[in-house]
Amino acid sequence: MRILNKITTALHSPFAGGPFTASIQIRFKKPANTAQTRLETRALDAKLDRLAFHHRRLSLVLSLYNLVSGKKRGPFVSLNLLSRWAPHAGVTTLTAGEFLRKYPHVFEVFTHPVRRNACCTFTWKFVELVKLEDEILSGMEDVNVTKIRKILSMSVNGRVHIHAIRLMRRELGLSENFRDFIIRKHSDVFRMVDLEVVELVDWDEREGTMRFSAEVEKWREKEYREKWVSEFETKYAFPISFPTGFKIVAGFKEKLKNWQRLSYVKPYERMEKVRVRTCGGVERYEKRAVGIIHELLSLTVEKMVEVERLVHFKKDLGIEVNLRELVLKNQGVFYVATRGNSQIVFLREAYKGGCLVEANAVYDVRRKMLELMLLGCRNTRELREQGEDNNENGKAARDGDFVIPILKGYSHNKDEDVDESS
Numbered sequence: 001m002r003i004l005n006k007i008t009t010a011l012h013s014p015f016a017g018g019p020f021t022a023s024i025q026i027r028f029k030k031p032a033n034t035a036q037t038r039l040e041t042r043a044l045d046a047k048l049d050r051l052a053f054h055h056r057r058l059s060l061v062l063s064l065y066n067l068v069s070g071k072k073r074g075p076f077v078s079l080n081l082l083s084r085w086a087p088h089a090g091v092t093t094l095t096a097g098e099f100l101r102k103y104p105h106v107f108e109v110f111t112h113p114v115r116r117n118a119c120c121t122f123t124w125k126f127v128e129l130v131k132l133e134d135e136i137l138s139g140m141e142d143v144n145v146t147k148i149r150k151i152l153s154m155s156v157n158g159r160v161h162i163h164a165i166r167l168m169r170r171e172l173g174l175s176e177n178f179r180d181f182i183i184r185k186h187s188d189v190f191r192m193v194d195l196e197v198v199e200l201v202d203w204d205e206r207e208g209t210m211r212f213s214a215e216v217e218k219w220r221e222k223e224y225r226e227k228w229v230s231e232f233e234t235k236y237a238f239p240i241s242f243p244t245g246f247k248i249v250a251g252f253k254e255k256l257k258n259w260q261r262l263s264y265v266k267p268y269e270r271m272e273k274v275r276v277r278t279c280g281g282v283e284r285y286e287k288r289a290v291g292i293i294h295e296l297l298s299l300t301v302e303k304m305v306e307v308e309r310l311v312h313f314k315k316d317l318g319i320e321v322n323l324r325e326l327v328l329k330n331q332g333v334f335y336v337a338t339r340g341n342s343q344i345v346f347l348r349e350a351y352k353g354g355c356l357v358e359a360n361a362v363y364d365v366r367r368k369m370l371e372l373m374l375l376g377c378r379n380t381r382e383l384r385e386q387g388e389d390n391n392e393n394g395k396a397a398r399d400g401d402f403v404i405p406i407l408k409g410y411s412h413n414k415d416e417d418v419d420e421s422s
Helices: 002-011 035-041 046-069 079-089 096-102 124-138 141-154 162-167 178-183 216-226 252-261 281-299 307-317 323-329 361-374 380-393 403-421
Strands: 107-111 118-122 159-161 190-194 197-200 304-306 334-337 344-347
Touching (some): 046 344, 079 096, 079 118, 124 361, 141 197, 159 162, 162 307, 178 190, 281 307, 281 344, 304 307
Antiparallel strands (some): 159 197, 190 197
16 A cells, blocks of 8 residues: 555656656757758658659669570560569569569560460560660760760879779760770770779879869859859859758758858869868868769769769769768758669759750650650550551561571571581
């Protein structure tokens, strides 16, 4: 009974923990401000998130295309084998059959004329778009040489690891064999230090980095000439556009205004030692990193890239900060989309309404690939009608007849090998 009385008196006590805990100091934990919390509390952009999701699906389709087109017997694969290949290509959320049914304008299912099993290949529309993209990339040799020179000019000592460029090959618009057809071909510009490091031939630590200007300088000059903004406001500023729903707290505008005016070492200028204890030393260092990432995204075809691929440039370009935390800290310049099981950083100024403001030939082709995928199961009646018309006119006798000459050629070569061995 005494124990119950003590419990009731403790519950009705004005102190939360009872009368004996009144002198104990209660400390409240300060809310954390990390990259993960910024990622969870950031203002979302639905259009860019949706674009990132579809871009991830397109990369999966292209990885499957590279696997299927590399087969010696022909650009087709059985569904049983495809179900085993799909996880290696990154298709984990859907089965191979569901993935094929989801995009009928990209994949074509047919019955093998000899083995009588279900196989799939890619539609002629998608194959034509892939070939068109390869033709466009092969004609961009001079542009790609300039891109690699700019990346090397932003580096600390004029050297960059090739594996970092290889990971961003598709984003930069480089061909698959850029190492032989661009770097080794232009030996007067590039030099291979070893198998995985490339450097500029005419690298000069004092003067060699000043031959290029960043893409943001065009925007600054336009603001200065057309909008009559003072040079003090635009010399070190970046274009800022926040997504809908972004919360502006007290004092944020003043901090942003001071950050826009803050001077920094530009990407193609020689990097000096940063004195952390000086006024704005860390802020200037971070702003230089923002300028380098901004310039890297400006060199890409679609003005976006995965955050994991940017990390491989940190050591070569002298970026000693957390990249994900940096891009999340500057939401007016960049946007990080997390849909599609990957984190893709966008250049906000380059997009409007989910589309690229200044389109290019490679972007147009990839946009058409996305349109084929986004058709889904719509307009599939046209595909069936085309097949019926071809059967009536005798243009395509049976489903999967294109495999027969491939098999005949394979068997003919095999017979020749047997005759030679005998």
